[in-house]
Amino acid sequence: MKLSFSEKDEAFRAEVAQWLNDNLVGEFAQLKFRGGPGDEHMFPEERKQWETKLAEGGWIGIAWPEEYGGRGCSIEQQVIFNEEYARAGAPGRVGHIGEGLTGPTLIAFGSEEQKQRYLPGIISGTDLWCQGYSEPGAGSDLSNVRTKAVFDEASGKWLITGQKVWTSLAHESDYVFVIARTDPGSKGHKGLGFFLLNMDQPGIEVRGIKQLTGTSEFNEVFFDNAECDAQDIVGQPGEGWAVAMGLLGFERGVSTLGQQMQFQNELDEVIVAAKANGSHQDPTIRQRIADAHIGLKIMRYNSLRMLSGNGDDGSLQKEALIYKLFWATWHRDLGELAMDVIGPEAEILTAAPYELTRMQALYLFVRSDTIYGGTNEIQRNIIAERGLGMPKEPRPNV
């Protein structure tokens, strides 16, 4: 065992830190530590500009192969980049869905034409993407998708009709990828297709969902004969589930490993608050702050283990199964701790009608962490089934 990064990786770390130090200035200085949990709706235009700045520095798609404009960075380097990004307080990404999901999906499953058409806009930070997966009747049971895709011989286009929900940043996005049923009588994961759509068309309507934070990062997206070019289905009709599952693999992969530095920033803020109001002398608060610190430390050790244990195929180990459940629960607990540290003052808003402090926004927003991207309950099923070989859940609809 060796716990240090290689010299080459440390040099990479220095390069990232230097670039962020040089560029997170001027018009971008106001974005420091913004756009995080509960703050995603802030500074959308400035954060779009920041994406193109990142692209200029060559910091978008660092994990992508060089032939597609990426840097082909190792997993260690991806983690280092994410760590330094959060350490510098660089803003929450608006381009992460294209970079982390659409790009890898197209590289793995897309046609040459799709790669040529869509990857450049992602890597240059100009095209933003959103994800059309969940539906009112398809949450944890994602395969219960009802949105339909019908091929219209006359126009030579796919026509998509249905409703998606919990679509992050749909109102800021240029494109959406959608899973929809291509085989009308099909059920479950059979008979689905994976489509790439331009958001700027009459057949798509976006409505913000007002969240318990009072803000709207998530949306409902309505499709009414929305058009998708014939060549913009990824894989064959009926193969959409395989593509979608491959994509979820990317979502649960390394992209979340660097987030501990952002968590560290939040915990540091809680500690500062505790010292400021004297609650750091309260034995129960002391226990909980220590517990949060312990959890965060171990989160990092978990990442180190996953990284070191990564197989030849670059996939993550069995231990990685616990990762989402652990961080999501830890983050939710941190929100509760923040409120308890601040005490009665935690109730008082920055301003009417509903302007939250950063800690309030954190506290409320983290309730979503244990729900999106696979609820804690779904995570426990996955751990039990894949990690412990326990019987699978009955799937009566398949």
Add this chain to the structure above:
Amino acid sequence: MEFSFTEEQLMIRDTAESFLKEVSTSSAIRNAMESERGFNDNTWQRLCTEMGWQATHIPEEYGGFGLGYVELVIMLEQMGQYLFCSPFFSTVCLGANALLIAGSEAQKQRYLPQICEGSITATLAYTGSSGSWDANAVDATVSVKDNEYVLNGTYRYVPNGHTADVIIVAARNTDTSGQNGISLFVLDANTQGVSCEYLPTMDQTKKQAQIVLENVVVSEQALMGEYANAWPLLDKIINLATIATAAEQVGGAQQVLDLSVEYGKERVQFGRPIAGFQAVKHQAADMMLRTEVGRSAVYYAACVGQAVFDGDELAGELKEAASVAKSYCSDGYFKNAGDAIQLHGGVGFTWEYDVHLYFKRAKSSQVFLGNGAYHRERIASILLD
């Protein structure tokens, strides 16, 4: 970045596992725990002479293998998993560590080769009747008389103290408190004025003793480290032992998970294995999370422990790494063991099934060297004071 085992370390783990599967069966555990000595002498001798585990991290110049703390932790995890009853922890993680950290060259030359040969066992006594685990725990006294040291006091909760041949004791000058005035001595158990009494325990797989020193007179040769200034050394020894305990806990946490999953797959109710019910699966998933998270903490702490022996920079994290590992693993193992009884249903409540042995070990190891709350407060004092 290599936070994973080498081929050689994996081999050590596999060898440890197969040996323990052979010698630490349920009936072997029960025979050992029912005896006052608490271990099988033949098995212990096999471990010492055939396997040489007790010599793992002792340098070659003293007859050891000169391997590292990571290798030691790998073995301890397996011993915890198979609930191995032996004086290994007390001899190696207390006795040998104390000699390595605080012993004079002469003391190392005298005792370490005997440990490596398997001819003696050892332990460390520092906690008095207060039952605390920090410097305040030391309440035995030392005074100087005619160039000799006179020791008096009572130690409790001493691991394998009634069978140890060599005992390292901590004592303080009468007018001191806290970290001041503490000295360390190494004594033969048969020294005049030393009496060791077996303390029967709820967890029968780890034996404890009370040791009373009554006007025990020792010479300069018994002094370890600097007189009245040994706390920094004792602190290191305790932190290293804390990491070792956490390693055993992770092994136990894994075993109660494995037992529960295995049982759940066999036990049929309502026409199907209970492992298929979500209420069971979700508890098992949480148990796996606790085990894997604890394991990450222990392996990291093992690297920090190794750094202590190497004089590496990472050694500065010793206190924190030990407390992170011990707090998480103590509570994780206890929760897992309690859940395991629940998942076994009625049979989990029987003496016949092994689950209760783990449940009892989980509690005894949780309390030993400071429980979760104690270690969280240590972290809090680093962060907040």
